[in-house]
Amino acid sequence: MTSARAPKYQRIADALRSEIRNGTPPAGERMPAETDLVERFGVSLPTVRQALGVLRTEGVIESRQGIGTFVRDNRRLQRRSRNRYGRARDDKKLLTAHLRHEIISAQPEEPPQEISALLDEPTKRILVRRRRLINPDTNRPEELGASYLPGEYVFGTFLETTDVVPKALFLCIEDLSGKRYVRAEDKWQVRIASDDEVDRLELPTGTNVVHLTHVARAADDTVLEISESVWPADRVVILDEYDLNDEISARPSEV
């Protein structure tokens, strides 16, 4: 894999990566100290650090100052791309059901540019509920989210508290607004984590995240809810299953 003429730091990175892939050190465990690696590979400290930097940006390892460098556990969480509305399926592959929901805040906020651009003019006063999901197995945050709800329906209701809602959020909105969720648009993007996301998701800076923006509309096209979800990009898999009859409009060979 590595050519003989590759730079030292690259060869060291390759060596360590393949060792990790073979289980030494195993996920979660500590790597040898930088000074040990200097001795082992017979190179200088900056070279070792450059090699570790490669693995760090790849998400293979993670360093904590004063403690050590650790092998990251990169098992991926499985998400269903349209599972927001709880279609009844008991798919054991979906790990997200076990996640603990935690409401960070629930208060009126000025919507950011990208969100307010999607809103109808009269609904620009909004309530924002921010949530975080913790994986109870690893005790690590796996998802960050925000729901932007039209103020006219939700101001002064129980949604303005940080309590966990009694039933699915969209059902609450339907009750409060008297309208039905009938259409949705999803937008998926990969981008660098913001400082806030780095903190809340406990990620190394510069990590990529998957960002989903979900817009739900009523029959009259007004926006009932906009929600955002953010996951660490290297810890998530998005699954989608569908019938093609709906997708294939006409087969030319039949015309």
Add this chain to the structure above:
Amino acid sequence: MTSARAPKYQRIADALRSEIRNGTPPAGERMPAETDLVERFGVSLPTVRQALGVLRTEGVIESRQGIGTFVRDNRRLQRRSRNRYGRARDDKKLLTAHLRHEIISAQPEEPPQEISALLDEPTKRILVRRRRLINPDTNRPEELGASYLPGEYVFGTFLETTDVVPKALFLCIEDLSGKRYVRAEDKWQVRIASDDEVDRLELPTGTNVVHLTHVARAADDTVLEISESVWPADRVVILDEYDLNDEISARPSEV
């Protein structure tokens, strides 16, 4: 944004990033030489290089040895997540239609582990058509793809040539197999680009890519086609629109 006690390389990176965001230098243009930056910021060369390294892993800039460091054009290409089967919509936001199609190869290959795991036993002999999409405006590759087709249907047919197919690929397979595409599973992942992808997509090493694995099945559940598509993660947006009536199975409030 940057605290006063942030390390030098971080402050330099922040300064350059915000300048770039404000248009200097503009996308595609050259950055000042590293030695110029050394003088401007009054730091050493490794520090400047570390700052540029941050921007490089963020995808903001790109360096070419012997030539210079350039601001990357990070406009994103829009993709529809289920548009593979050409549902007739004339959405001007979709830029992909303008892409130039290029068949790299079309020959029998040993399927990789992840693919053959999805295949039925008798169809493990497959034809692989590899394609690349070029954006004629920028003349840059935007997408890399591979279609894994069951050998029993396609060996010896025109699909074994690198010619562009006369009609949509799935229609060809339907004709040749006598079966219909009725169901599909999509799997989306973000991962580091392989060496091959770095070459073919002309990316800096270590870049993240979005990887879609699409499995299409017939009514009897046999696999008709597996296709993979790979895009640079920071140059793509995935869009999806759908009716919620299909998704929301039952509203408890009505029970």
Add this chain to the structure above:
DNA sequence: GCACTGTAGTCCTCATGAGGACTTGACGTC
């Protein structure tokens, strides 16, 4: 028992210095 302190081990920052590899373009030769 508790709180504080010091120390060792760890990763992080940054300077200096040197050589190499790659690209471009000017120049000279044929």
Add this chain to the structure above:
DNA sequence: GACGTCAAGTCCTCATGAGGACTACAGTGC
């Protein structure tokens, strides 16, 4: 005019050296 050569400018690699910041833990004093 075509081709090869050379030099300048660029980014890339790597060593050495030093200091700092952070964490965990053992020991001390109360």
